[in-house]
Amino acid sequence: MPIGCVYTHIDAFHHTRFEFLLSTLYFCNPMQKAYFPLLMVVLACTACEKEITVDLQSKEDRLVVEGIIEDGRFPMVTISRSLNYFSKITPAQLLESFVHDAVVTVSNGVRTHQLREYRTDTTNGIALYFYSADTAQFHTAFTGQPGNSYTLKIEVEGKTLHAVTTIPEPKLRLDSMWWMDSGNSSTEKARVLVKVTDPPERGNYVRYFTSRNGDRFLPGLNSVFDDHIVNGTTFDVPLDAGVDKNQKIDFDTYGYFKKGDTVTLKFCNVDHNTYDFWRTADFAFTATGNPFATPTRTQGNVQGALGYWGGYSVTYKTITIPK
Structure with missing residues (x-):
């Protein structure tokens, strides 16, 4: 029974088992409030070939990174822990899943800026945490620009995570x-x-x-x-x-x-890694429940964790x- 990772999106009080990642990110000044969805990874899906027993309850939590940078916008990153498939999703559990006090830096090859952790409250009163530009260190801050590559580095819980993305020129x-x-x-x-x-x-x-x-x-x-x-x-x-x-x-x-x-x-316009992530994530979502579908592993680009760091050139x- 081949196993493939399925990403599940959990938004405040709504939990669907086979949802994926972020349905959108609203970028804003870090001091403004916005809606920030949360990426969780909760289960493995299977296809009918050979039966085996999978102990999902013993699956260890993994770090999950959800990051994005758009042209003309500051980078934004959320860090959380995966949730067990059998977990009952509650606001308290969502709050506890956020990872705090990480050292998150983004480099454009010329400047390196350490992001700051912020909190925002949804209309339902749920607190969400994310990392974005440090308003006290604007001399090193930068926004995304088409044609540039951006390196994300996260130091947290004794681990170092890396990812690279590019904001492509708007050729399409x-x-x-x-x-x-x-x-x-x-x-x-x-x-x-x-x-x-x-x-x-x-x-x-x-x-x-x-x-x-x-x-x-x-x-x-x-x-x-x-x-x-x-x-x-x-x-x-x-x-x-x-x-x-x-x-x-x-x-x-x-x-x-x-x-x-x-x-x-x-x-x-997005780069190939961002395209590949969403191509596999979208396919896995639409194939869920289809016994004849080919198992698909969602292809993230964060080394050392689950998740995705993507650049967007927007029109x-x-x-x-x-x-």
Whole structure:
């Protein structure tokens, strides 16, 4: 029975066994409040080949890193411990899972900045902890810039963790965005489409999020794509509405927007490691419960821990779908 790691997203009071990582990160000044989801790794999934016994309860906790840097934004990192599959998820347990007092540094090759730990409170009164730019040390702080690589180093609990990411140049270019009727009997549903131009050079990757009427950005159920087939062309592609994977997905309405919605697209060029992480995570999520699916290990890039450190080159576009 092959074993593959499955990442589970746990957001305040919502816990779904097979959710993944962060459904979005709202970047802000470190002194402002924001919504910060929490990455947890809780179980191994199986496929039917040969039966073995797996003692999930004896699985040791592992460090889990969730980090991101966008162009024009400060880096942000959360560090937590994995939760046992059989754990009852409570606000107190979530609070206890955060790892404090880590030495977290990010380098752009010229400057190295030590991040500071902050606390933010959600609307439900749950405290969340994250590391971001130290406002008392702004002379070494920096924001992300396309074309640069960023090294993350974490020293915690006697361990040293490393990861490298790149914010790529926005080579996959978002040209335009529009809407069309859903094509079924519903007069309320609408589809959003985009026109994208890809350069002749291969190896470009995108991850996208959508926001509806000013709500938080949510990724698509399959949130990444590459230029393997469309290399060097200008092409049209429909984009499904982003989803909150903490909630049950209604596949009767999945992918559609409503007439009257104002839709903002967050279109992100990402590097290959970030693409690979989300490609495997999205696939594992959609394959959960399918006995014929191939087991997939979510491919993180943090040496010494579970998780992910990713860079995003971001473009925004907004349209309003008339009623």
